[in-house]
Amino acid sequence: MKRVEVVSTKFIREHISQAIDGNKxxxxxxxxxxxxxxxxxxxxxLPYSIGKVKAYEEIEEREPIxxxxxxxxxxxxxxx
Numbered sequence: 744m745k746r747v748e749v750v751s752t753k754f755i756r757e758h759i760s761q762a763i764d765g766n767k768x769x770x771x772x773x774x775x776x777x778x779x780x781x782x783x784x785x786x787x788x789l790p791y792s793i794g795k796v797k798a799y800e801e802i803e804e805r806e807p808i809x810x811x812x813x814x815x816x817x818x819x820x821x822x823x
Contacts, residue, residue: 756790 768788775781 775784
């Protein structure tokens, strides 16, 4: 039996971006006249260019923390 390799989306995205000529994509997009078709094409290309982002609800919520920064008066120290 042949072992199936799992390929990550990031790996696929990197190879697609290397294989596709960006200028050729722009030329093809310029040929699309219908705004609806243009939006459909862009929405299909987006996952390959920016990857998928987790929804806000899936992100772990954390309690806010306070950070206090105290600056030392350097002029007073230099006079000593």
